[in-house]
Amino acid sequence: GLSGMPRRYSDYPDAYTSWNVVSSIGSTISFIGVLMLIYIIWEAFITQRLVIFSNQMPTSIEWFQKFPPAEHS
Numbered sequence: 181g182l183s184g185m186p187r188r189y190s191d192y193p194d195a196y197t198s199w200n201v202v203s204s205i206g207s208t209i210s211f212i213g214v215l216m217l218i219y220i221i222w223e224a225f226i227t228q229r230l231v232i233f234s235n236q237m238p239t240s241i242e243w244f245q246k247f248p249p250a251e252h253s
Contacts, residue, residue, distance in 0.1 A: 183199070192200050
């Protein structure tokens with residue numbers, strides 16, 4: 181572990197309390213981020229909004245290239 185902090189113990193020495201708090205805060209932030217992602221995906225499937233503007237316009241420059249693009253152009 182970081183700075184000799186043991187990894188798989190349920191009880192840490194008091195010297196590692198600050199690292200344990202940092203680790204706990206980081207895992208909580210990650211968990212909240214995953215919950216937000218799941219909510220955003222769920223909400224997108226439920227509402228089924230119409231697409232107002234398509235970002236794949238056939239007049240944009242990348243559509244003038246052949247697919248797959250040549251090795252040397």
